[in-house]
Amino acid sequence: CQLAQSLTMHPTRHLTAIAERKWVKFEQTTYVDPSVSMFELLTCCVFIALLSMLAGVSVIPVLQRTLHYDCIVLVKQFRPPMGGYCLEFPAGLIEGNESPESAALRELEEETGYKGDVVECSPAVCLDPGLTNCTTHLVTVTINGDDACNIRPMQKPEFVEVVSLPKNDLLQRIEELVAEDHVLVDARVYAYALALKHATQKPLQVPFMKF
Numbered sequence: 001c002q003l004a005q006s007l008t009m010h011p012t013r014h015l016t017a018i019a020e021r022k023w024v025k026f027e028q029t030t031y032v033d034p035s036v037s038m039f040e041l042l043t044c045c046v047f048i049a050l051l052s053m054l055a056g057v058s059v060i061p062v063l064q065r066t067l068h069y070d071c072i073v074l075v076k077q078f079r080p081p082m083g084g085y086c087l088e089f090p091a092g093l094i095e096g097n098e099s100p101e102s103a104a105l106r107e108l109e110e111e112t113g114y115k116g117d118v119v120e121c122s123p124a125v126c127l128d129p130g131l132t133n134c135t136t137h138l139v140t141v142t143i144n145g146d147d148a149c150n151i152r153p154m155q156k157p158e159f160v161e162v163v164s165l166p167k168n169d170l171l172q173r174i175e176e177l178v179a180e181d182h183v184l185v186d187a188r189v190y191a192y193a194l195a196l197k198h199a200t201q202k203p204l205q206v207p208f209m210k211f
Contacts, residue, residue: 055135058090058138066146073108075163076161077160086184101139105118113155138188
C-alpha cells in the first residue's frame with residue numbers, strides 16, 4: 001500500500017550535534033526518503049530533560065464561582081523569541097518524579113496563585129514536531145472560586161500577568177485583546193477557543209445546489 005509506505009518511519013543515517021547548552025540542543029539529522037535519495041533535516045531538540053522521558057504540562061484552568069460565568073484563566077508574559085507579550089495557558093516542565101497532574105497543580109499555583117483540582121489529563125502530545133521533540137500533557141483543572149484560598153490568590157514572584165476571560169465568549173475576548181493590546185496568542189489557546197466556538201454553533205451547512 002503506497003499510503004502505508006509513505007507513513008513508515010525512515011531510518012536515521014547520520015546525526016550531528018551542532019550546538020548544546022543547558023536547556024537546548026541543536027542537531028543536524030540526515031534521513032533517507034522513500035526513493036532512497038538523501039536529504040538533510042535540521043531539527044531543534046529543545047529541553048534536554050526530555051531525553052530522559054520528561055515532558056511538560058499545559059494547564060487549562062476553569063474558574064468557577066457562584067453567580068458568575070465560568071472563566072478560563074490565562075497568563076500573559078513576555079516572550080523574547082517573539083519580541084512581545086503572549087497569551088498562554090499556565091505551563092511548565094515536569095520536575096523529578098512528579099506526575100503530570102501534580103506538575104499541573106504546582107505550575108497553576110506558581111503562575112496564578114490559584115489552587116484547583118485535576119479533571120482530566122491527556123497523554124503526551126507533540127507541540128511542534130516539525131522543529132522540536134517537545135511534548136506536553138494537556139491538563140484540565142477546575143478552580144473553586146468561592147474557596148477562601150482562591151478569592152484573592154497570591155502568585156509567586158513570576159513575570160506574568162493573570163488574565164481571566166469568560167469561557168462562553170472566549171474567542172471574541174481573545175481577539176479583542178489582540179486588537180487592543182497587540183498581544184500574541186499561543187496556538188493551543190486559540191485552538192481551544194475556536195473549538196469552544198464550533199461546539200456551540202450550528203454545524204456548517206453546504207448550500208443546496210439546484211440543477
